[in-house]
C-alpha cells in the first residue's frame with residue numbers, strides 16, 4: 001500500500017498527545033530532515049510544551065546553529081540554541097578509534113541534552129531516529145548516535161526519560177513526504193542528509209577544534225560546488241595521514257582532503273555522484289586556495305557497499 005503522509009501525521013500526533021498528556025517534552029534537532037520532522041510532530045501535538053533544542057556542539061557546519069534555530073522559530077516552534085562545545089571536544093580528545101569516537105559523542109550528546117531537559121522540567125524526550133539508523137546499528141555496521149533502546153540501552157533507567165521516536169518505522173523518502181505535508185519549507189524537507197554527530201564523522205583520527213575547522217571550510221566549498229547536482233550527500237573528509245607537497249620549491253608536508261559525494265534514496269546503498277571533471281577541478285582549486293594546510297584533494301569513487309557513506 002502506498003505511504004499516506006496525512007494519516008501517518010494524524011496517527012503520530014494522536015499518539016504523542018496521549019502519551020505526553022500535560023507534561024513537557026524535549027525534542028533535540030540538528031536541523032536535519034529527520035529530527036526537524038519529529039520536532040514538528042511534537043509541536044503539532046503539544047504546541048509550546050515541545051521544547052526544541054539545537055546543540056551547538058562545535059561539530060556543525062558554518063553558520064548552521066543560528067540558521068537552523070532562526071528557521072525553526074520562524075515556523076513557530078519553541079526552539080532554543082545551547083552553546084555546549086567544551087564537553088564534546090573534551091570527550092573526543094585523544095580518541096582515534098571510530099567506534100570509540102561514536103560512543104564518546106553519543107554519551108556526551110545524551111548527558112548534555114538530558115541535563116538541559118531536566119532543568120527545563122521535561123518528562124519526555126523526542127528524537128528523529130529512522131528505520132535505517134536502527135538497521136545499521138543493530139546489524140553492527142556502526143553505532144549511530146540515536147539508537148539506544150533497540151540495542152539494549154534502557155533509556156528510562158539510564159537517563160530518566162521516556163524516549164519517543166515517531167519516525168522509527170520510516171525511511172528517508174517517507175520522512176521527506178511527511179515533512180512536505182507538515183508544511184516544512186522545501187529547502188528543509190529536501191535538505192541533504194547530515195548526521196547528528198556532524199563533522200566529527202568526517203575527521204579521521206583525533207577530532208580537535210582546529211581539524212574540524214579545516215573540514216568545515218572544505219565542506220562549505222564542496223556543498224557550494226555541488227548545490228545544483230542531485231547528490232544525496234556531498235561533503236569533505238579530512239584524513240589522518242599527511243602527504244608531501246611542494247610550495248615555492250620547498251617541501252611542504254600537508255593535509256589530505258577527500259571529496260565525498262553520493263547519490264542514494266535511503267542511505268542503505270549509494271553510488272558516487274558523477275561530478276563533471278571541470279567542476280571537480282574548480283572545487284579542488286578553491287580548497288587549495290582557501291585552505292593552505294591542504295596539499296592533496298582526492299575524489300572518492302566507492303559505492304556503498306562495500307564502502308559506507310561516511311568514513312567512520
Ligand code: XMP
Nearest residue numbers: 143144145193194195196197267308309310
Ligand atoms: P553510512 O556512513 O553508514 O551512513 O553509510 C548512512 C547514513 O546515515 C548517516 N549517519 C548518521 N546519522 N547519526 C545520524 O544521525 C549517526 O550516528 C550517523 N552515522 C551515519 C550518514 O550521514 C548517512 O546519511
